[in-house]
Amino acid sequence: MLHLRALCPPERTPEVLAYLRAHSGTAHLVVHHGAALVPEGDLVEADVAREAAGEIVDSLCALHLDRTGGITLENLDTAVSDAADAAEEAAPGEGADAMVWQELLGRTGEESRWTVTFQAFLTIACLLAAVGVITDSPVTVVGAMVVGPEFGPLAAIAVGLVLRRWDLVRQALVALAVGFPVAMVLTGVAVLLGKVTGAVDPADIVNNHEVDFVYQVGEASFIVALLAGAAGMLAMTSAKSAALVGVFISVTTVPAAGYAMVAAVAGRWDRAGYSVLQLFVNLIGIVLAAAIVLILRRRKQRSGALLRPLSRG
Structure with missing residues (x-):
């Protein structure tokens, strides 16, 4: 109720x-x-x-x-x-x-804004991902996935596209276009400082095979992104919001951003490039699947409205 x-x-x-x-x-x-x-x-x-x-x-x-x-x-x-x-x-x-469009608009509108808090969470997530990549720790990489706040703007883009709310789309695009580059630059600076001081050695990624999945782009990457986007939007449009945690763990967005900066500092530009590609593949897949789910739910909702009585009579 x-x-x-x-x-x-x-x-x-x-x-x-x-x-x-x-x-x-x-x-x-x-x-x-x-x-x-x-x-x-x-x-x-x-x-x-x-x-x-x-x-x-x-x-x-x-x-x-x-x-x-x-x-x-x-x-x-x-x-x-x-x-x-x-x-x-x-x-x-x-x-x-049940799907309440007004509730969805309010939620995605709030979570899609670029704010200091959003930037802080995204930066911390990228830093965690970088630590996980350097230490070859999948658990730390998964932790970075959970901390990352990027699903909010991605969901907002899908909602804005379906409802033709271009203001919402612009707002979410700004959050991503500003948030990821800033987080990646700060992560790169942190990794570079760690290399200079001897605290970490980014070159270790050559032998760290437990986290190779982060930069290995393939059909599976896009399929996982599609499934995660569909599950995430289903969770946001129903009472099953707990499923969002599983969605965060499924997608390789923040880990790819963190890996790209570690690889760049290590001089492995091939892996850095593949990581950036992995990031974009996941972002596009999530938005596409989320938009499809919204379109299907909207059609179902409209067809149901034509069949049911609206009052007690």
């Missing part, structure tokens, strides 16, 4: 209440007349089945509440109520499979 809060101009409140009262996916409808101060108006609250949330928000936006008032959604971990059970039962499909 999701908790819906809508700020309504008083003249819109009767329409909103009538719609929510009639919709089979709503429960616990409450109205607070005059409770909203900025903007002024009424506060309407309801618990809604996740399967019906997207449709309900779209209908409220059609009443211009997104402009004249406000609409918010919050996840409810527990709802002990026969009315809530009835709403979930009446709503078509399963809550774990």
Whole structure:
């Protein structure tokens, strides 16, 4: 279940209440007349089945509440109520499979921005990858995969392409175009300092075969990227967000960026080039698969909307 809060101009409140009262996916409808101060108006609250949330928000936006008032959604971990059970039962499909476009836009929009925190995580991940490459430690490389924050912008690009939200695409591209080069340069500087001081020897990568998969590009690289992108988008558009950890471990984006800088400092430009290619293959594969998943889910959602009743009758 999701908790819906809508700020309504008083003249819109009767329409909103009538719609929510009639919709089979709503429960616990409450109205607070005059409770909203900025903007002024009424506060309407309801618990809604996740399967019906997207449709309900779209209908409220059609009443211009997104402009004249406000609409918010919050996840409810527990709802002990026969009315809530009835709403979930009446709503078509399963809550774990339900897709709320507004929630997805909000999440990807937030995670796709270039920020100091995003850059810090990406840089740390690249540094971890470099350490894993130099020490021939697959475990450290996997740790770098988990720390890397790059899936957020990649998912945002897919969402922006499908919904034609070019502002979202631009925002995500900036995060990647700035984030990866900065992280790679800082990693290269760190590796170079380690070489100068004798702390590490980047040339060791010649004999470190446990992490060769990072720069070895092939059909399997693209296939894994496609599967990871599909799984990641399924996780983001459903209630299975825990699966994202597995997605992070599957893709060779951050490790490839880290390997490229270690190889460059070691003078192995062939491996550096293959690592950069590996990075781009994974980025493209993830975005492509994520976009395909969104298109398929969107078509399924639209076809389902044509077949189901929208109200209690």
